[in-house]
Amino acid sequence: MNLGTIVIALFIFGFLIFIHELGHYLTARAFGVSIREFAIGMGPKLFSHCSQKTGIRYSLRALPIGGFVSMVGEDEESEDENAFHRKPVWQRIIVTAAGAFMNLAVGVIVMSLLVMTQDILPSTEIGAFVQHEDGTPNYTQAAGFQVGDKIVEIEGTRVRIANELVYEVMRRGIEPLDVTVLRNGERITMEDVIFPTIVDHGIRYGTVDFKVTPEVKTPAVILKHAVFRSTSTIKMIWESLYDLVNGRYGVESVSGPVGVTKALGEAAESGFDDLIYLAVVISMNLGVMNLLPLPALDGGRLLFQIIELFRRKPVRPEIEGYVHFAGMVMLMILMVVVAVKDIFTLI
DSSP: OOHHHHHHHHHHHHHHHHHHHHHHHHHHHHTTOOEEEEEEEEEEEEEEEEOTTTOOEEEEEEEEEEEEEEETTSSSOOOOTTOGGGSOHHHHHHHHHHHHHHHHHHHHHHHHHHHHHOSOOEEEEEEEEOOOTTOOOOHHHHTTOOTTOEEEEETTEEOOSHHHHHHHHHHHTTSOEEEEEEETTEEEEEEEEOOOEEEETTEEEEOOOEEEEEOOOOHHHHHHHHHHHHHHHHHHHHHHHHHHHTTSSOGGGOOOHHHHHHHHHHHHHHOHHHHHHHHHHHHHHHHHHHTSOOTTSHHHHHHHHHHHHHHTSOOOHHHHHHHHHHHHHHHHHHHHHHHHHHHHHHO
């Protein structure tokens, strides 16, 4: 990667972090929470300015691995009447969740813009079968599919656009699948359809061996693709986490800021659309990951706040503090391990 590519990658990663922290900041300001600092990056300060009007310090820090909004009373007791812990629990829930939802919202908006700029929006209707160079028969054609069949369901999951179709086959197509199509207005289910597979980095995936027809680009079709490409991406992130836990993907599949920057740089070199799509995936990934109910993450804090909402009294602060401290230690260790892995991979 050249220097320009690295700068672009760092800018995009920093922007996504900024969007996340901006969600916390704006909602905290809206509810009148006292804020000490709004920082992008971690570690030593490169630039810092304190507003004389609000008393809030705005900082840019050296390490582009995160950011934070430091609120009075977030992790400690305070006599300040506008301290975070003195606000109603429903307001604290909104402030805590706002960062993740900002990432998800930006992902959906940029995905919509990406869809609008595309010349072709592929459907789920089979337009042609791919003929293999070695003369082996086409799998789906041999299974009884026909040109003009519109695939509407794979193994019980509805598919409305080509992205959903390709993803379902990719993830589940390592085993025979039941596929439902619309043919001349009639629903027909093909049972135990076998798809060709490929192996990438030791992981087997299913692949489609046919081409699909494009859809007529209307406002309704653009909206459909924007919505279902966004939901499909979020689903992909959730299921990737599940596959990581159950062992389908190894730890080598996990990347931190170094790996993310490398991936963004490679996407920048391969084309603008690839770069923007990867940025959308990373933004949505930040949103999903931060909502996981794990200590030290926004989702962990949300869990305690939701418990407080139903109990009508908070969990003892020292207990919550111990849990988040332990989670932070484990998170830092994980970040170091992943960063070392990413650096060795980069080298």
